[in-house]
Amino acid sequence: MTDIELRTGSASRAALDAARSRTLALVNSLSPDQWLGPRLAIVNPPLWEVGHLGWFEERWCLRRGVAGTLAPSLLRNADALYDSALVSHRERWDLPLPDVAGTLRYLADVRSAVAALLAQDGGDPALQYFLQLCALHEEMHCEALTYTRQTLGYPEPPGKRYAAAGSCTGDVAIAGGRFSLGAVDDGTFVFDNEKWAHGVEVRPFRMARTPVSNAQFAEFVDAGGYRDRRWWSRDGWAWRSGEGALAPLYWHRDGGSWLRRRFDVVEPVPRDQPAMHVNWHEAAAWCRWAGRRLPSEAEWEFAAATVPDQPGIKRRYPWGDAAPTTATANLHGTAGGCVDVGACAAGDSAWGIRQMIGNVWEWTADWFQPYPGFVRDPYAEYSEPWFGSHKVLRGGCHATRAGLIRNTWRNFYTPDRRDVFAGFRTCAL
Known part of the structure; x- marks a missing residue:
């Protein structure tokens, strides 16, 4: 396994504990009924x-055996309860789950056992790889749990409110050229769909x-864009008609103004924040109406990672290689929403x-496909099952954790998903 970043056990344990703290902060306030919640196709x-999350950590850090075998779990029937590759989504409300x-x-119990293993064999490269995998996997689920809180109208997670910054319009000319799309093999952890x-x-x-x-998006809505077949693809119009969609998710009219629901609060739609909770079909329809287009994946990464007149330079983040801060990106749930x-x-x-990292995920034009020479990682269900059926999003959102995102990160959802914190930017035709 050549793509393992060697870290100390304490660093990996710190990443695991930080992710766990965020998980618990998102669920500790839930009532008994909210722990189960309504049966919906877009949430767990x-x-x-x-x-x-406990099962995943145990499976990869504690139960790995020889030739793919698994040691017994600390919890009876854990695989039948929590293995997402085996348990269909619709079954998850009906399982005999342990109580809270x-x-x-x-x-x-799993974390204690992992800590004991780290104390015994913390330098094992494979263990370090899977510790990182588990920390990042939990961070992804923290973001998903934030989507769930929005979908179900639960109170918003805590966050600081930031001063208005207004709009920033216009296009930037980008010279193009040849560059390397995807992650460089520099020894740091990346997922299989970023390679190489x-x-x-x-x-x-x-x-x-x-x-x-x-x-900008409200202009399309007010012009009747959701009712005009001209702006929609065949699949997009079928989706719009089936859903009866007439505006972005959570928007509704109040006299001459647009309001939205943000978690459990109804408020005026902030004009200068990015359009969010729009799916790929809605983004593509807006583009046709406006005479624009979505960027390709390669264009998006080129604009984020390259430097004018310096071929061969590729940045980890749009601003350089320094870790994100609140000045450079809206991540970590710091703002409690978009800025x-x-x-x-x-x-x-x-x-x-601006804002190629954080604030809202950005739909691209491309279907999610493997890069040349793709080889799946041990977590085989992460990427490969979704090739060809999902669209690529880039850049992260306000709920994404800073340790999870970089210029090469590829997210992916089906083009009908509106519940995620996704928007879009465009290119000139």
């Missing part, structure tokens, strides 16, 4: 999701400086593109 029961106290005890960097040619293009704002599209100027890419 929080009780199942939290238990799954039993679920949290299982997580604590390979040369692609990008033609010159013009990209919007910021994501599409609520004000204006004009915010985070210190995080501009070398081309002058």
Whole structure:
């Protein structure tokens, strides 16, 4: 396994504990009924999701055997309860899950056993790899649990409110050229769908400086864009008609104004924040109406990672290689939601593109496909089953953890998903 980043056991344990703290902060306030929640296709029961985190950590850190065999779990029938590859989504509300106290005890027992293993064999490269995998997996579920709180109208997670920063309009001309798309094999942890960097040619293009704002998207809605078949693909129109969608999810009219539901609060739609809770079909329809297009994956990464007149330079983040801060990106749930599209100027890419990391995930034009020479990682269900059926999103959102995101990170959802914290930016035709 050549892609293992060698870290000390204490560093990996710290990452695991930080992720666990965030998980517990998202669920500790739930009532008994909310731990199970309603049966919906786009969320998991929080009780199942939290238990799954313990199962995943135990499966990869404690139970790995020879030739793919698994040692027994600390919890009876754990695989039948929590293995997401075996347990269908619709079954997860009907399983004989441990209660909240039993679920949290299982997580604590697994963590104690992992700590003991670290004390015994913390330098094992394979263990370090799987510790990182488990920490990142839990961070992804923290984001999913934040989506769940929004979907179900639970109170928002705590966060600081930031001053208005306004809009930031216009396009940036990007020269294009040949560059390496994907992750460089430098020994740091990456997921299999990022592997490996390979040369692609990008033609010159013009990209919007910021994501599409609520004000810009509202113009499309007010112009009757959701009722006009001209702007929609065949699949997009079928989705819109089936859903009866007439505006972004959570928007509704109040006289002459648009309001939205954000967690358990109804408020005016903030004009200068990015349009969010729009799916790929809605983004593509807006583009047709506006005479624009979604960027390709390669264009997005080129704009985020390359530096004008310095071929061969590729940054980890749009602003450089320094870790994200609140000045460069809206991540970590720090703001409790989106900030204006004009915010985070210190995080501009070398081309002058803003908010390519954080605030909202950005839909791209491309289907999720493997890079040349793809080889799946041990967590085989992460990427491979979804190739060809999901669209690629880039950049992270306000609920994404800083340790999880970078310029090469590829997220992916089916084009009908509106519940995720996703928006889009555009390119000129």
